[in-house]
Amino acid sequence: MSAVTERLDLLAPEPSRLAIVRMVILNRPSTIAAVCLILVFVAIATAAPLIAPYDPLAQSYIKINQSPSWEHWLGTDQFGRDVLSRMIYGSRNSLIIGVLAPLVAAIIGTTLGVVAGFFGGIIDRVISRLVDLLISFPELLLAIIIAAALGGGFWNIVIVLAAAFVPNFARVARAQTMAVRAEPYVEAAVASGVTQLRIIMRHIIPNIAAPIVVLMTLWTASAIRLEASLSFLGLGTQAPQPSWGNIIRDGLNNLFGSPWPVIGAGLAITSVVLAFNLLGDTIRDVLDPETSP
Amino acid sequence: MTAAVEDRPLLRVDRLSVEFGGPAARLRVVDEVSFDIEAGETVGLVGESGSGKSITALSILRLVPEPPSHLAGGRVLLDGVDLTTLPRDQLPDIRGRDIAMIFQEPMSSLNPVQRIGDQVAEAILLHQKLDAASRRARVLDLLRLVGIPDPSRRIDAYPHQFSGGMRQRVMIAMALACNPRLLIADEPTTALDVTIQAQVLALLRDLKTEFGTAILLITHDLGVVAESCQRVVVMYAGRVVESGPVRAIFRNPSHPYTRALLQSIPRLDEERRRLHQIPGNVPPPGPLRAGCAFHTRCAERLLRCATDRPPMMQLGGGHQAACWLAGPMAQAPMAQAVTP
Numbered sequence: 001m002s003a004v005t006e007r008l009d010l011l012a013p014e015p016s017r018l019a020i021v022r023m024v025i026l027n028r029p030s031t032i033a034a035v036c037l038i039l040v041f042v043a044i045a046t047a048a049p050l051i052a053p054y055d056p057l058a059q060s061y062i063k064i065n066q067s068p069s070w071e072h073w074l075g076t077d078q079f080g081r082d083v084l085s086r087m088i089y090g091s092r093n094s095l096i097i098g099v100l101a102p103l104v105a106a107i108i109g110t111t112l113g114v115v116a117g118f119f120g121g122i123i124d125r126v127i128s129r130l131v132d133l134l135i136s137f138p139e140l141l142l143a144i145i146i147a148a149a150l151g152g153g154f155w156n157i158v159i160v161l162a163a164a165f166v167p168n169f170a171r172v173a174r175a176q177t178m179a180v181r182a183e184p185y186v187e188a189a190v191a192s193g194v195t196q197l198r199i200i201m202r203h204i205i206p207n208i209a210a211p212i213v214v215l216m217t218l219w220t221a222s223a224i225r226l227e228a229s230l231s232f233l234g235l236g237t238q239a240p241q242p243s244w245g246n247i248i249r250d251g252l253n254n255l256f257g258s259p260w261p262v263i264g265a266g267l268a269i270t271s272v273v274l275a276f277n278l279l280g281d282t283i284r285d286v287l288d289p290e291t292s293p
Numbered sequence: 294m295t296a297a298v299e300d301r302p303l304l305r306v307d308r309l310s311v312e313f314g315g316p317a318a319r320l321r322v323v324d325e326v327s328f329d330i331e332a333g334e335t336v337g338l339v340g341e342s343g344s345g346k347s348i349t350a351l352s353i354l355r356l357v358p359e360p361p362s363h364l365a366g367g368r369v370l371l372d373g374v375d376l377t378t379l380p381r382d383q384l385p386d387i388r389g390r391d392i393a394m395i396f397q398e399p400m401s402s403l404n405p406v407q408r409i410g411d412q413v414a415e416a417i418l419l420h421q422k423l424d425a426a427s428r429r430a431r432v433l434d435l436l437r438l439v440g441i442p443d444p445s446r447r448i449d450a451y452p453h454q455f456s457g458g459m460r461q462r463v464m465i466a467m468a469l470a471c472n473p474r475l476l477i478a479d480e481p482t483t484a485l486d487v488t489i490q491a492q493v494l495a496l497l498r499d500l501k502t503e504f505g506t507a508i509l510l511i512t513h514d515l516g517v518v519a520e521s522c523q524r525v526v527v528m529y530a531g532r533v534v535e536s537g538p539v540r541a542i543f544r545n546p547s548h549p550y551t552r553a554l555l556q557s558i559p560r561l562d563e564e565r566r567r568l569h570q571i572p573g574n575v576p577p578p579g580p581l582r583a584g585c586a587f588h589t590r591c592a593e594r595l596l597r598c599a600t601d602r603p604p605m606m607q608l609g610g611g612h613q614a615a616c617w618l619a620g621p622m623a624q625a626p627m628a629q630a631v632t633p
Contacts, residue, residue, distance in 0.1 A: 183401060184396050184398045184401045184402040185401060185402050185403055185404045185405075187356065187396065187402075188394070188396055188402045188403075188464070188467070189404075189415070190356060190388070191354060191356055191388055191389065191393070191394040191396075192388060192389030192393060192394070192415065192416040192419070192467060192468070192470075193384075193385040193386065193387070193388035193389035193390060193416065193419050193420060194385070194389075194415060194416075194419060195385055195419075198419075202404075202407070202415075203404050203407075206404075206406045206407070207404070207405065207406055
């Protein structure tokens, strides 16, 4: 073999994954804005005890339903609690549930989907019909049904939302697994004596990870939105714990006295959901070889 | 495993039949195929697309998914052990250790998200007890052996950083990782361009002389066979039509299909003319057929060719052909022949 031809591909290395990511993000100011916004909310949630001006649970009957003032930037609610402090603490709930619910759903859904796609046959039929059954309900409806049965509370919301998201992950994982299983490198691995479990762990899952990660970012936005919806309906985060959803619900009672709790919490939900959607779109474009530059 | 008894071949495929589909629509794609591979020998398995040669090769390691396929008869003996009746959970011990395989798509036969070194090391990890450091040393040796330049740097590269020929070399390194006694190469050069083809074939030849690995080379390229093999098995429509030493087959092809195949090779040393072509197509796989599989396209067919399946005629020196016109019957009166 001529040494010259062999060196050619070493001379021009392909751009690294990181370089591609950097390029895509720099070409899209909206992604930078989204990432910054998410980082700001994460910072607020992390530093909540340090930056919140009041205790979010402290009630005061002499300060009920106040409009915004220098003491209370977003006013107070019907129990005299500081709305800004409640919003700051509420961001913890929203963000943690927003990340945790899709993560749990991804782990369970991917396991189900990979098992169905890899083994096929009767196992696939049982899992797929189960997934079809769950996916026929809209996520919010499914979440309300399960939440009504389980009741509210932090862990129940995670379970409810994860259960509502599982079918989406299972479907994508199953389809991807079936595609990857037919790849020659999987056949080659079987031919060299690799066991089934090892094929799933080493050859299938790493190759279907990209679409699962994209799905997780997209469902994070939905999880935040659904947590707010459930809390608004009284099925999510339970009073007196603050959450953006129940701040809006509490604020509705005094909407014409002071609209700021509703506006503030609504804006927070909207901007975080928007930011996660934008981030999800960008990650999808980076990971999809057909749209990446 | 113990050394083979002297008169026992390394691998004996004995009247192997593979069918697809259920009882309603049964398709026989491999029909009573028999051949032997001696230790250290290179055997070419030749046939056009759809002749069943790949399914035959995959069936040796039971890599054809069941269902839809199933074994309809026959045995595959590795050192006298029947692989067709081996419990399924013992197959991973044979695969990669005793018999390894190289596939025809080097571009997609490597896992895109795993480093080259880890993929080559996988078979070693599964079949041999070596610590991480000696495994890596062994992988470096293998990469050097198959001619990967600068292996200590390339061992941590990903497949997309390799060219097709280099990937096929990595595949060969993976297959050789545990010193298998038989290497099944399913059209290892089909997806490569001609200069790389020659290099890969030369590499396989070198490895054979160095380690005594037997090779089953599946190809539709008779030039490759002439260059690399000691014996040839010619398949047509799921059946072996002729087999024997390369010399005998090329000098004295005894089955009309083999003759037609040899006439279809373009030659440089003759004046240019239209290449010979065999009229018609390979019959689609169907249920068990009576008569000779080639009779519909054969220029020399006899009446009985449509009804009686020709047995393997022994022509001496291990050369055999499944044709009524081969061997002693060849002297039968030609008046019987019908013009197509």
